[in-house]
Amino acid sequence: MTEQYQETQRRRTFAIISHPDAGKTTLTEKLLLFGGGIRLAGAVKSNKITKTAASDFMEIEKQRGISVATAVMSFDYDGTRINILDTPGHKDFSEDTYRTLTAVDSVILVIDSVKGVEEQTERLMQVCRMRDTPVMVFINKMDREGRPVFELLDELEEKLSIRVRPLTWPIGAGKHFQGVYNLHEGNVHLFTAGKTVVESERLLIEDLADPQLDRNLGTAAGRLREEVELIEGVYDPYSPEDYLDGSLAPVFFGSALNNFGVRELLETFISIAPPPRHRPAKPRTVEPDETTFSGFVFKIHANLDPRHRDRIAFLRVCSGVFERSKAFYHVRHRKEMRFTSPYSFMAEKKNVIDQAFPGDVVGLFDKGDLKIGDTLTEGEQIEFQGIPDFSPAIFKEVVNTDPMRSKQFEKGIAQLTEEGVAQLFRQDGGNRLVVGTVGDLQYEVISYRMEHEYGAACRFQPLPFSRARWITSEDPAALKEFIQYRSRNVFRDKDKKPVYLAESEYVLNSNITAHPKVSFHATSEFKLAV
């Protein structure tokens, strides 16, 4: 067995996703505590872009800065290398989250037991389903009086269109929450509340029939036995294949804040979550065990220090070994590049690394050569798939308000949109520039950064569009005709692909009906139909 194979097999690269406030940050922090990645609770907290910060630009920038350092958090647990890819908590940055999901091998979805499935959970799950990403669910805040557990499970199946299978089961809830039964291993760990450190006292009871369970739980023991019997009757046995192909979500219960059920989640995650697997690319699929290196950029971050204009590109290694200072091939530019100080993110610190294996994320200093979606190889002309743009929800025309500084304006808008802060659309055959985002906060960030980083001034003018559809047709004449007919609504994206901007679902649907030869796609890679 080669070192590369062993290193790949011991990696688990994933993201934790949730509707804001469900407990993603708290869970991340607790997982890091288990891995010894951080010593103190509270260390991850600062990564959050809080609601109150929405109008405070400096605060946004500061917090974005902190999230550079925590874009990926790596630690070792019991011989496994855990790479957690951070996703921004604020919904206005969800585009960033969608892209991060292209770089993971699986996902842990956090649900608030009181609120159940919320709006953003549904959107995020759609993205996971699109790519068949294996998903595990952690139902958090069981220390609160939440919704009935069976009702929550039904809601998950219904709203997220996925089958669920509990692998742990809560013993009581709210004030009477006493621990979780591990259905996967058939044992119970009882907890003492209020512990914020890893060494929470756990009393292991190996068998449900053990009278010790009655002594510790009282009447809850009988109820637990009944519920366990019920679950085994209602739900199909856990199927690893169904989990791995994304059609079944194992469910865990706990309280991240109180460290209940987190160890069960982590240990089961390590045993069942997939190591890096094959990745679709053009013109061929790439296997992680291949000896030649390949990887792609899924995120770009501006350097916050205004004296250093370089950026940080985050590269996911897909095959082979990434080596420091080795010449790699930049597929889009068709040229060689070397990275003399690539870094990784172990235990709160950025460390310059000599090598990285499939599943790892490497931070690369970039002077503007790298774009989101770029592939690096050892010479082969391949491009990774599955890094699509999604339809923005808000569209505004960006107007240069200082014509003397047009150069700075063009450069700023181009670079910021390359970073993925927002999407840029140019009017087909015209001069209008439209910036599309998923939230209003982005416009504030862009105006602020245009002024402070590029010395340019701009203004945003609202447009009546609400969705973007990438258009194609097998009949070039039909496409051309549509573009001419709808010239006011057709723009070009960053790759010059034609995009139709619709005012409403109704207008969109009537165009779809009126132009049967034109296909309307919800993402730039045409995996999702309308």
Ligand code: G4P
């Ligand atoms: P997010 O990253 O998903 O947005 O959520 P975060 O972890 O920040 O948690 C949101 C709020 O929920 C926090 O409270 C956090 O303390 C609380 N929380 C997380 N897990 C649990 C849990 O298991 N039980 C209970 N009862 N609460 C939980 P906050 O008041 O917004 O922040 P803070 O003042 O506690 O920092």
